[in-house]
Amino acid sequence: MRDDRAPDATASAASSEALDVLVVGGGINGAGIARDLAGRGWRVLLAERDDLAAHTSSSSTKLIHGGLRYLEYYEFSLVRKALQEREVLLRSAPHIIRPLRFVMPHDAAMRPAWMVRIGLFLYDHLARREVLPGSAGIELRDSPYGRPLKARYTRGFVYSDGWVDDARLVVLNALDAQSKGAEVLTRSTVTLAQRDADGWAATIATPQGERRVRARALVNAAGPWAEAFLRGVARPAGGELLATKSLRLVKGSHIVVTRRFEHDHAYIFQNPDKRIIFAIPFEGEFTLIGTTDLELPDAALDGPAHIDEEEVDYLCEQASRYFEQPVTRSDVVWSYAGVRPLLDDASGDPSAVTRDYLLETHAEGGAPLLSVWGGKITTFRKLAEDAAELIGQLLGETRAAWTEQALLPGGDLRGWIGAPERPDADFARLLRAIAQRHPWLPPALALRLARAYGSRIERVIGNATALAGLGAEVAPGLHEAELRYLVREEWACGAGDVLWRRSKLGLHYSEAQRQAVEDWFQNKEETNSCS
Incomplete structure (x- = not known):
């Protein structure tokens, strides 16, 4: 059973001295792998140099699909795998x-x-x-x-x-990883990862200063920068070449x-x-x-x-x-x-290049390394499951898979609607339940908050019993209560994080309204990992 209670940041912080796995990259693959590994009980740290989903993972066509056109390229295995994942994902996060x-x-x-x-x-x-x-x-x-x-x-x-x-999918995976004990660092660049026989000694430049960690295994999920990471940051123990694939x-x-x-x-x-x-x-x-x-x-x-x-x-x-x-x-x-x-x-033809993924491992001559090559957002969960299986084999500690039946944060609607039926019908029932419990919420705002946060909506609105209880309306439909939540729990550090990734409100706002959100961040009293 999923538990959408807020994670205890102190209890979930991974040790800066001894990790099991360091995951580099906060896109969908990195966040998914960190979630899966943490759910199997390993000590995990995820490091992302920018915001979560700042690049490829927030720039997709935003589809969970098998890829109809890939059939013309005889990618039957990829299409089948993606089609199987469609309904797994629909059930995991119906919001x-x-x-x-x-x-x-x-x-x-x-x-x-x-x-x-x-x-x-x-x-x-x-x-x-x-x-x-x-x-x-x-x-x-x-x-x-x-x-x-x-x-x-x-x-x-x-x-x-x-x-x-797509961007919220990444954030939900990071939230779930954190709730299961992983530490998630954004705006934090891995500047050096030195391999030896027993582990990886890594240096991470964080907003709070330089941090040194040691991990038994390293996952390279840097997306477009995966090859560059192996050539410029990951240092082998001997003279072996770590970058053997090309993107x-x-x-x-x-x-x-x-x-x-x-x-x-x-x-x-x-x-x-x-x-x-x-x-x-x-x-x-x-x-x-x-x-x-x-x-x-x-x-x-x-x-x-x-x-x-x-x-x-x-x-x-x-x-x-x-x-x-x-x-x-x-x-x-x-x-x-x-x-x-x-x-x-x-x-x-670039259109004909496979969208399938390859997980490449290096274990000879030093600590385990796993690099993620390729992939598509629809198959991220299966990719993460396969990656966790490989990491377990490399560490000699194979542990049971768990994500296929699991729900993502906000996706467990049972506390609102009872037993689930169909994902689309369940979300409609959630909207009705929210309207009954919080009739003061304007329908358009209730819909947007339900879509974004699902069963976690009350973590955003708190104990408010009227619209005024959400605090000042910083921009149309965006209140201080939501901004505080995003800073406190979803690693939001600036207006761009809120307006273009954790929502698409920026598309609806004027330049002056977008600036008002930026001004709020400049003057906010809340503190988080951004500074």
Whole structure:
């Protein structure tokens, strides 16, 4: 049974003298691995140089999906693994992960209908489905799903996948890791990891100063920087080469535009270059369109990724092939880009590079090292489970897996709704329960808080019995009580952490309103690990 009580920070702090495992990287893979290891009873420290999910893990298309297009590249094992994980994740966090139906308008010039039907049949049957409905054909001419489209698209298909708040997924894994005894350090850079026969001696630059730790094993989950970490930070005991794999860094960019349709389904569009893009309902008022696949020429990353003008034009052009109302540059209200660290498999086309992961271990001649190469957000839990199994073997202490049936923080709704039924129905029941218990919460605010925090909502609102009890409204719908919670319990250090990762409120605010949140952080009295 999950326990969503607040973790005791003192009791959960990992010893600075002796760790079992040091995990480098606070994206979804690093946070997931730290959670799994801590849940098996090992002493774990997670070090992230920036904010949790600051890079790739907050820049995804925000889908929990098998990857329909990967079937064309015969990635059946990857698709099956991802499809199996969809329903595991839907049950684990029904507040931040929810079912989403997709509409695929049929364009005979792209792929014949029989090929699409076969692909969808495989998609429906490669793994067992209990929550998500299967695929079906659809007439678009008289359907609400056809109205936003050009008249030439008369037939199509619908199928199921899932939507996830990707950055919050990372935070929930870090919270669960901490509740099980791990220490989570953000804004903390591992500057040196020296290997010897018995362990790793690491130096970490934290906001509080330099810290030295010793770990029996090291996990390199640095994402796009995994190869660079092995070449520049991790020092071998002898002369052996630790970096034996190469990454292909592929940038994926997205645009957010004014809302293009009123219904709750998403679209998947086939492009003449044989790629696909998605158009997804986003934040109520917008449509999210993406992604691109642009290979980066340099192996090193000097800073955050940004969308190029050519990528904006590409996404606008491809979406406009389908939507009756063209998508233009002037419609773009926000954009973001992330770098996917894909394992180099010698594919010529970046879109064809495998999204599967490889866990590479080094144990000869020194303490164990595990490096994570590649991966996708949908399979993070399975990746973490496999990584924990390997670490256990390397340490000679194999311990039982546990995450498949576990719930993430906020995902255990039983205290609000009783026995769970279906994840989507359970969340609707949670909303009704919140409205009954806290009728003073405005419906829009209750929905947003429930989506973000699930059963932990009362950790945010505390003992308030009226809106005034949440403190000053720093920006529309954002009160001091929530900001204090995010600082106290979710490692938020600045306005960007709150407005663009732990929420997407920044998309709804003016520059002055975003500045008001920044001013609050500059003047806050709360203290945390940021300073």
